Amino acid sequence: MSASPAARGYPDIGALAFGGKGxxxxxxxxxxELYLVGIGFLxxxxxxLDKLFPGTSLSLGPGIVVSGKNLFIVLVSIVIVPTMWLRNLSVLAYISASGVLASVVLVLCVLWAAVVDGVGFLGKGSRMLNVSGLPTALGLYTFCYCGHAVFPTLCDSMKEKDKFYKVLVTCFVACTLNYGSMAILGYxxxxxDVExxxxxxxxxxxxxxKLAIYTTLINPFSxxxxxxxxxxxxxxxKLLAGNRRSINSMLLRTFxxxxxxxxxxxxxxxxxxxAxxxxxxxxxxxxxxxCVCYLRIFGTARCSRTQVLLILTIIVLGSLVAAGGTYSSLKKIIHERAL
Known part of the structure; x- marks a missing residue:
């Protein structure tokens, strides 16, 4: 959106459209969204790690034992903390690049397991369409393409900002090929029975x-x-104002x-x-x-009928996915938590 040179990120666009509330x-x-994605990585x-090293536990004192998945989540967070202290996103870009390679290696490892290691293409008990699982599936599909929130930050960190759109196209094509390959293989x-x-x-x-799991571990770190x-x-x-480079910043990021x-x-x-x-x-x-901000900023008078129709279609479909997927995923989380 180029309606205002002051709009450099999504919050700015929200303010341009609806003021402070926007x-x-x-x-x-x-x-x-970004916060919960970080939790998902952990x-x-x-x-x-629990699959690689089953039965691992650590005693912290009399009657205090941390084991399995919980132990590894804590250990991983300790390793991740120093990466949160980095301020230059160009440095993080190099770290993230390793995750791209890891994703390709993961697909190849799963293919190897199917063709060489005897897993085979079983497809046992599989259904081509599972209507009851559609809300969750749509939520997961949307999640796969939800990097929009960091786009403005990444663009601002690039030396050659005019190449940003080429980067986006390349990323979306690469992600589609990677996700599609893994989905087909898993199915x-x-x-x-796929987990x-x-x-x-x-x-x-x-x-x-083992190689597939090790490469999977790289992505969250990166x-x-x-x-x-x-x-x-x-x-x-909000909290540190102009004192962002002090020890307080490191403590805040650690917390x-x-x-x-x-x-x-x-x-x-x-x-x-x-999901x-x-x-x-x-x-x-x-x-x-x-979509809502776009219509608010530019108005229907400045948009063609095709644009308005497309935007309204996206809003309606998005609302259906949000309502159905949120209900379905929350119901499953509550059910799993109760077990």
Whole structure:
């Protein structure tokens, strides 16, 4: 949106469209989404490390034992904290690049497990269309393409900002190929029995399985700070004002990581949490708010009928996904939490 040179990010666009309330709504949705994605990364790490090293535990004193997934979530957070202290996103970009390579290696490892290690393309008990799971699936699909919240921050950090749109096209094409390949492989190999993370389905003891899990572990390490840095920056601007480079900033960012650990230990359900994020927050940030702000800023008089029709279609579909997916994912989280 180029309606104002002052609009450099989504909160600015919200303010341009609806004033202070618009800025607050966009900021809340955007930062909540990024925050919950960071929590999902911790759960992902805990699940896979627990599969690699089952039965691991640590005694912290008489009657205090931390074990399994919970232990690994805490250990991973300790390793991640230093990456949160980095302020230059160009440095984080190099770290994140390793995650791109890891995603490609993961697909190849799963393919190897299917073709060489005897898992095969079973597709046992699989259904081509599961209507009851559609709300959750749509939420997960939306989540896969929900990086919009960090786009303005990334663009501002680029040396050659005129190449930003080429970067976007390249990223979306690469993501589609990667996600599509993994979805097809997981469906053909395990059908309805596929876990929220396909690495949890892979046979124990196989080299391809271990390599797949190890590469899966790289992604959260490489992207956690990229997701949480905009949140940390926003909190610093409110609480620390001009003193953002002091020890107080490091402490604040450390406490931010600790808070995500607490939530990850409380709601350790990766698939359901990501479906919730995708259904509610990702739809808000990526579909609903941009469309509503666009119509508010430019008005229907300055948009063609085709544009208005397309925008209204996106709003209606997005609202349906948000309502159905949020209800479905919250119901599953509550059910899992009660067990």
């Amino acid at each position: 800025r607050f709504a966009v900021s809340l949705s955007m930062y909540a 759960i992902l790490e805990g699940d896979n 053909l190999m395990y059908g309805d 929220s993370q396909v690495t949890l389905n892979l046979p124990d003891g196989k080299l391809s399985s 992207k956690y700070a990229l997701m949480l840095t905009p949140v940390a920056t926003a909190v610093e601007e 931010l990581v600790i808070s995500t650990v607490i939530v990850a230990l409380t709601v350790p359900f990766f698939g359901d949490l990501m 919730f994020v995708g259904s509610l927050l990702s739809v808000m940030v990526s579909m609903l708010l941009p």
